[in-house]
Amino acid sequence: MDFSFTEEQEQLRREARTLLADRYPPERVAELADSAEGWDPASWGELAGLGWIGVSVPEEAGGAGLGFLEEAVLFEELGRALYPGPYFSTVALALPELPAELQRDVVEGKTRWSASLDGSLVPDLAIVDRVLVARDGKLVAVPAEGEALETMDSTRRLGRIAHGAEGEEVGDASAFERMRVRAFAALALEAVGIAQRALELTVEHAKTREQFGKPIGIYQAVSHRLSDSYAMTELARSLSYWAAWCVAEQDDEARVAAAAAKSYASDVAVTVCEYAIQVHGGTGFTWEHPLHRYYKRAQWIQSYGGYPAVQRAEIAAAILG
Numbered sequence: 001m002d003f004s005f006t007e008e009q010e011q012l013r014r015e016a017r018t019l020l021a022d023r024y025p026p027e028r029v030a031e032l033a034d035s036a037e038g039w040d041p042a043s044w045g046e047l048a049g050l051g052w053i054g055v056s057v058p059e060e061a062g063g064a065g066l067g068f069l070e071e072a073v074l075f076e077e078l079g080r081a082l083y084p085g086p087y088f089s090t091v092a093l094a095l096p097e098l099p100a101e102l103q104r105d106v107v108e109g110k111t112r113w114s115a116s117l118d119g120s121l122v123p124d125l126a127i128v129d130r131v132l133v134a135r136d137g138k139l140v141a142v143p144a145e146g147e148a149l150e151t152m153d154s155t156r157r158l159g160r161i162a163h164g165a166e167g168e169e170v171g172d173a174s175a176f177e178r179m180r181v182r183a184f185a186a187l188a189l190e191a192v193g194i195a196q197r198a199l200e201l202t203v204e205h206a207k208t209r210e211q212f213g214k215p216i217g218i219y220q221a222v223s224h225r226l227s228d229s230y231a232m233t234e235l236a237r238s239l240s241y242w243a244a245w246c247v248a249e250q251d252d253e254a255r256v257a258a259a260a261a262k263s264y265a266s267d268v269a270v271t272v273c274e275y276a277i278q279v280h281g282g283t284g285f286t287w288e289h290p291l292h293r294y295y296k297r298a299q300w301i302q303s304y305g306g307y308p309a310v311q312r313a314e315i316a317a318a319i320l321g
Contacts, residue, residue, distance in 0.1 A: 013073045020081035026290035032084045033154040039084040048109030061100040062107040072189050072244035079190030080197045084155040086124040089114035092186035094132050097175040116161050125159025139171035153300040181258045185247045187301045188240040188261035191269035194294050195233040202276040225275040236265035256318045263311035269298035
């Protein structure tokens with residue numbers, strides 16, 4: 001059995017990495033993160049035109065009819081680029097649970113969605129149009145109205161949904177478990193992208209920064225940090241790809257796989273960013289360097305849906321029966 005990505009999926013990765021590097025260099029991400037809106041609304045139409053929004057949407061609803069593995073490639077690359085926009089909230093959380101007519105509007109770039117898994121907090125509340133919430137055992141779409149919250153990660157902002165708004169029933173509340181599993185798998189993939197980019201920045205610095213006439217990468221205090229970061233990132237990648245496969249195949253282990261991937265990969269992203277900041281020394285602590293934004297997104301991922309200890313308790317309960 002071949003567990004590698006197909007050539008088409010790898011081509012998607014190459015194209016996504018090239019485009020995101022061009023559209024979202026660190027200076028551009030910083031500019032958007034510090035702006036009032038926090039993102040570039042024009043980017044949504046561009047993603048729609050590229051077909052990235054409707055990757056797993058059925059063809060009859062205007063999508064590409066592919067699956068979560070193709071989305072997995074994009075989640076990883078969007079995390080690596082630190083894309084500021086509602087791709088995660090729309091595509092991972094809400095889109096698969098919408099009726100076909102509402103999916104079509106999303107695929108065409110006309111609407112953006114999010115969801116509240118806990119009945120209160122909503123990713124990207126200020127920049128989406130509607131939100132999925134649970135009410136009386138039903139899945140209900142309500143207007144994206146509520147309170148913006150002050151959080152550390154300005155590239156993915158949170159809000160608190162207003163209660164009592166009139167909504168439209170679009171399904172039943174059982175959808176929230178599927179949403180949670182997809183969200184955890186998507187965030188694990190983002191975390192891998194973050195860890196990978198932080199590691200790349202640190203390797204480049206360790207090769208070029210010199211002390212006592214030698215690159216700092218030759219010193220054990222640095223090289224051990226890099227080797228540990230590499231090993232952790234690759235294990236996180238394996239867990240995240242396993243979770244992506246389970247989600248794509250609707251495997252019985254999807255819930256445990258997603259919890260394991262989110263738990264481990266988010267911890268790894270935080271740790272690799274911390275190692276990277278340490279190796280960069282004073283430069284790593286400056287606002288001008290992109291590392292602090294990766295670190296903040298990693299911490300956002302780590303906390304969303306409960307910290308890793310919550311997911312590990314869930315895994316323990318599953319394996320112990």
